[in-house]
Amino acid sequence: MNAPAANTWSAYPDARGRFGDYGGRYVAETLMPLVLELDGAYRAAKGDPAFQAELDDFLTHYVGRPSPLYFAERLTAHHAGNGAKGGGCARIWFKRDELNHTGAHKINNCMGQILLARRMGRTRIIAETGAGQHGVATATVCARFGLPCVIYMGATDVERQKPNVFRMRLLGAEIVPVTSGRGTLKDAMNEAMRDWVTNVEDTYYLIGTAAGPHPYPAMVRDFQAVIGREARAQMLERAGKLPDACVASIGGGSNAIGLFHPFLEDDVRLIGIEAAGHGLTSGQHAASMTGGRPGVLHGNKTYLLQDDDGQILDAHSISAGLDYPGIGPEHAWLKDSGRAEYRTATDMEALAAFQECARLEGIIPALEPAHALARVGEIAREVGRGGDVVLNMCGRGDKDIYTVADALAGHADHPAETKL
Numbered sequence: 077m078n079a080p081a082a083n084t085w086s087a088y089p090d091a092r093g094r095f096g097d098y099g100g101r102y103v104a105e106t107l108m109p110l111v112l113e114l115d116g117a118y119r120a121a122k123g124d125p126a127f128q129a130e131l132d133d134f135l136t137h138y139v140g141r142p143s144p145l146y147f148a149e150r151l152t153a154h155h156a157g158n159g160a161k162g163g164g165c166a167r168i169w170f171k172r173d174e175l176n177h178t179g180a181h182k183i184n185n186c187m188g189q190i191l192l193a194r195r196m197g198r199t200r201i202i203a204e205t206g207a208g209q210h211g212v213a214t215a216t217v218c219a220r221f222g223l224p225c226v227i228y229m230g231a232t233d234v235e236r237q238k239p240n241v242f243r244m245r246l247l248g249a250e251i252v253p254v255t256s257g258r259g260t261l262k263d264a265m266n267e268a269m270r271d272w273v274t275n276v277e278d279t280y281y282l283i284g285t286a287a288g289p290h291p292y293p294a295m296v297r298d299f300q301a302v303i304g305r306e307a308r309a310q311m312l313e314r315a316g317k318l319p320d321a322c323v324a325s326i327g328g329g330s331n332a333i334g335l336f337h338p339f340l341e342d343d344v345r346l347i348g349i350e351a352a353g354h355g356l357t358s359g360q361h362a363a364s365m366t367g368g369r370p371g372v373l374h375g376n377k378t379y380l381l382q383d384d385d386g387q388i389l390d391a392h393s394i395s396a397g398l399d400y401p402g403i404g405p406e407h408a409w410l411k412d413s414g415r416a417e418y419r420t421a422t423d424m425e426a427l428a429a430f431q432e433c434a435r436l437e438g439i440i441p442a443l444e445p446a447h448a449l450a451r452v453g454e455i456a457r458e459v460g461r462g463g464d465v466v467l468n469m470c471g472r473g474d475k476d477i478y479t480v481a482d483a484l485a486g487h488a489d490h491p492a493e494t495k496l
């Protein structure tokens with residue numbers, strides 16, 4: 077694929093919602109008027125200073141932005157002395173989005189979309205959720221604005237994610253277990269789309285990652301780009317220069333594109349880390365770009381995990397939030413054009429990095445950013461001494477402690493335990 081001119085990356089997608097070959101609007105006729113209306117409403121809101129001011133106010137006083145940019149000194153020292161030829165590595169900085177209200181980056185997007193839904197006069201909010209993190213963030217903003225909230229969740233996930241189901245109910249949301257297909261995230265997304273077509277008049281569909289038909293990938297990216305805008309200004313203030321590399325974990329790709337986007341036209345390496353689960357050759361992973369191929373799902377063309385017949389495969393990751401068989405279309409385009417790089421980390425590597433971060437920095441990360449933490453040492457050594465690497469700490473680990481406890485109990489001889 078031909079890459080665009082260096083200074084035009086951030087102008088994408090085009091008017092049809094395409095990032096090169098990816099993205100677009102692959103939706104049923106009945107959905108088309110809805111996505112077009114949403115597109116118009118979003119473009120108007122984006123250009124309206126009053127909308128931006130209202131959003132900024134809630135991001136400051138409700139979400140808790142800006143999040144700090146923290147120099148991870150002990151982790152840097154650890155990696156500098158860890159197998160480096162001649163010693164030394166770049167400084168590692170954490171963008172602390174785990175300190176947001178509800179403990180992750182998802183609230184940035186939910187706040188933006190609920191303000192848009194209100195502006196559009198919508199009175200009922202629907203969403204899909206897999207692990208439940210997006211469901212919790214959606215139920216949170218619905219409670220704040222007094223709007224009824226219906227969350228579609230695969231029946232298997234309802235069973236697996238009981239604490240988040242309880243949280244959503246506490247916040248006043250109705251959970252609809254979806255039994256079609258395998259009862260996981262992609263089935264919940266199909267069901268939410270069906271609801272949206274049926275309840276056109278009053279309903280707003282709040283998508284949780286930078287995927288779906290246009291304008292969702294661009295809109296979710298814009299709402300998450302506050303991460304990268306802040307990180308850029310904070311690096312300039314703290315180090316007097318831009319970082320050399322930005323690193324983030326990849327599920328559907330929203331926290332990563334949020335960090336990357338304000339750096340697209342700079343000489344900054346952008347590196348996304350996909351979940352390799354039990355390993356890329358095991359067939360049990362969530363690395364849709366590294367281990368998948370292009371196809372159409374949920375209204376957009378992108379990289380997908382699929383079998384030889386084009387059937388979508390279930391993703392696996394120890395981190396429920398990375399467990400999505402697709403990827404936002406902008407990442408597919410950044411990968412093919414070479415502007416961003418994508419690597420992977422396995423469950424075991426993420427587990428080791430999770431414990432390392434807790435002990436070296438006093439920060440228990442979510443298992444999602446633990447995948448980025450698993451690769452940040454090698455990246456910091458590649459960049460080298462005097463350089464700077466920003467890692468998006470997109471969520472806190474409280475939700476994951478039982479998963480980690482189970483995994484460690486099942487691996488008594490796990491190398492991570494002897495290493496620390």
Ligand SMILES: *Cc1c(COP(=O)(O)O)cnc(C)c1O
Nearest residue numbers: 285327328329330331397444471
């Ligand atoms: C949901 C989630 C992710 C994955 O989603 P993206 O859209 O790829 O950001 C990553 N980290 C955390 C903490 C999450 O809750």
